[in-house]
Amino acid sequence: VNYIFSVLDKSGRSIMRRHFCKEVLKKVKELQTMGKEELETISKDLQPKIFQENDTVVEVGQPLQSMLFIISGTMQAYVPIRDAPRVAETTKTFEKGMFFGEQLLDWAARTKNFDDQPPSDRTVRCSTKVEAFALTVDDLKTLVKTGKLKMSSEV
Numbered sequence: 001v002n003y004i005f006s007v008l009d010k011s012g013r014s015i016m017r018r019h020f021c022k023e024v025l026k027k028v029k030e031l032q033t034m035g036k037e038e039l040e041t042i043s044k045d046l047q048p049k050i051f052q053e054n055d056t057v058v059e060v061g062q063p064l065q066s067m068l069f070i071i072s073g074t075m076q077a078y079v080p081i082r083d084a085p086r087v088a089e090t091t092k093t094f095e096k097g098m099f100f101g102e103q104l105l106d107w108a109a110r111t112k113n114f115d116d117q118p119p120s121d122r123t124v125r126c127s128t129k130v131e132a133f134a135l136t137v138d139d140l141k142t143l144v145k146t147g148k149l150k151m152s153s154e155v
Contacts, residue, residue: 021046021133024069024097030105038149045143046133051075057100057124063117066134067101070094073130077122092122100124104140108149114141 025031025039034042046069051057058064060080075094094100103118117137143149 021069021071024099027097028099028102028105030102030109034150041143041149042135045139046135047139049132049134051126051130051132053126053128055126055130057126058120058122060121060123061119064101064104064120064137065117066136067099067104067140068094068132068134069099070096070130070132072096073132074127075100075124075130076127077124079122093127094124104135104137108140108144114145 021043022039025042031039031042049066049068051073057068057075073095077092077094077100079090101120103121107116107118108114114137140149
């Protein structure tokens, strides 16, 4: 994906993002009430990311840096044993067509100052090489602050 993006012009990159992410964006509960233009705005800011097998994407308790939309590969999200009794589902697999980090959307709808990023409730590691598109915290902040993305506080 990174190579393809490096040789495409801006229009081509935009088409690729829409192609890979249109359907998965519609699956995100917090985005289902948004119109086509807002979803297009989000897709324009998505950046390709590649993670290698066994890479740690985020550790439990660390601030979430991005929301990931997986286009290939598999990740495992798990709760460390010390925290497992407090969580019903301790392991979850994320694969093509799935997303991780939607807590950032709830946070963006509710925060006043954007200084209090939510922590991850799970550690996420790649089971295989993973290709994904990321909506970063900085991009989300910019979209909300500039009014390009209207977040409902009732998500």
